[in-house]
Amino acid sequence: MTKRLLIIYTGGTIGMQQTPAGLAPAPDLAAEIRHMPELGQAFQTHPPLLETLSYDPLLDSSDMTPGRWVQITRDILQHYQHYDGFVVLHGTDTLAYTASALSFFLERTDKPVVITGAQLPFAYPRSDARNNLISALEVAANMPASMTQVCVVFGSRILRGNRAIKVSAKAYDAFDSPRYPHLGTIGIDIEYNRRRRFPVGFGNFTRHGQLPPDDAVALVRLFPGFSATTLRAICGNSNLRGIVLEAYGAGNGPGQNQDFQDTIRDAVHRGIVVVVVSQPLDGIVRMSSYAAGSALARAGAISGRDMTTEAALTKLYYLIALGYSADNIAKNMKTPVAGEMRR
Numbered sequence: 001m002t003k004r005l006l007i008i009y010t011g012g013t014i015g016m017q018q019t020p021a022g023l024a025p026a027p028d029l030a031a032e033i034r035h036m037p038e039l040g041q042a043f044q045t046h047p048p049l050l051e052t053l054s055y056d057p058l059l060d061s062s063d064m065t066p067g068r069w070v071q072i073t074r075d076i077l078q079h080y081q082h083y084d085g086f087v088v089l090h091g092t093d094t095l096a097y098t099a100s101a102l103s104f105f106l107e108r109t110d111k112p113v114v115i116t117g118a119q120l121p122f123a124y125p126r127s128d129a130r131n132n133l134i135s136a137l138e139v140a141a142n143m144p145a146s147m148t149q150v151c152v153v154f155g156s157r158i159l160r161g162n163r164a165i166k167v168s169a170k171a172y173d174a175f176d177s178p179r180y181p182h183l184g185t186i187g188i189d190i191e192y193n194r195r196r197r198f199p200v201g202f203g204n205f206t207r208h209g210q211l212p213p214d215d216a217v218a219l220v221r222l223f224p225g226f227s228a229t230t231l232r233a234i235c236g237n238s239n240l241r242g243i244v245l246e247a248y249g250a251g252n253g254p255g256q257n258q259d260f261q262d263t264i265r266d267a268v269h270r271g272i273v274v275v276v277v278s279q280p281l282d283g284i285v286r287m288s289s290y291a292a293g294s295a296l297a298r299a300g301a302i303s304g305r306d307m308t309t310e311a312a313l314t315k316l317y318y319l320i321a322l323g324y325s326a327d328n329i330a331k332n333m334k335t336p337v338a339g340e341m342r343r
Contacts, residue, residue: 010059014118061091068099085140099161101314103150105204158184162311162340223248228259242316249283255295268300271326277304
């Protein structure tokens with residue numbers, strides 16, 4: 001049976017062309033994709049029926065915003081009944097954020113939603129664009145029904161979308177999921193690690209949600225000498241509803257800095273949810289392991305356990321968009337929604 005796939009082209013390096021100002025998105029990529037001779041060879045006797053949706057304007061992914069996450073979500077849901085799978089072409093710089101966001105905002109994932117991009121544009125020698133696109137289309141057409149979810153296909157890896165992070169600006173395997181096993185590998189054959197998907201969503205953003213301001217969530221990375229004054233200034237934003245705090249190791253912060261701890265406590269009392277994630281790529285937050293982590297917990301910060309920064313930030317934004325109270329946001333940040341954290 002012929003599969004119908006929708007390719008959503010948002011922009012990014014995969015379709016860029018050289019301009020006097022540097023690489024910029026090229027609007028004619030979508031038309032070229034439908035006529036790629038490799039597609040017939042890759043799928044042999046049953047090539048998929050491909051249709052494309054291109055955004056206007058196309059974006060460098062450094063210009064991606066939460067509003068665009070919602071636009072991609074709504075476009076997928078609008079076309080959901082008409083296609084067997086979806087491929088989103090995206091720039092690599094913020095691809096992991098979009099993959100995480102879609103895993104929360106999409107109400108259904110009983111069909112594969114595959115995010116991919118490229119390190120080099122189609123027209124460049126040794127570009128990875130064609131291989132990534134063909135692999136993404138194959139996964140979108142043939143992913144086992146028990147595994148369908150939002151995923152990232154890049155290089156030789158198939159990754160859960162809300163576990164993926166960008167680990168290289170040069171390698172073709174630019175993304176990895178250090179805190180969760182790969183969903184599959186891409187070589188001569190595509191081999192799946194057959195793990196059942198997690199249920200997705202406990203809200204319904206497209207019917208009941210309202211997009212909050214972009215500055216409703218902040219990301220703060222701790223470093224030696226980090227000033228509580230800086231944190232206090234960030235918390236002074238009247239739109240702020242949540243902070244993702246990138247702490248050390250097992251979720252440690254400056255436990256002996258009372259000003260810092262008081263600033264966290266004041267923010268929590270004002271209804272700002274503070275979620276602690278780990279800076280190391282394979283880190284897991286266990287705030288009771290060290291006194292420095294326990295101090296953050298006493299101040300009211302909550303553990304993000306093994307969530308990536310991207311997943312914590314987008315999940316926090318999703319819960320705020322659903323209109324939840326601070327208490328409900330904090331409660332649900334501790335609850336797995338789409339396989340983004342350990343149970």
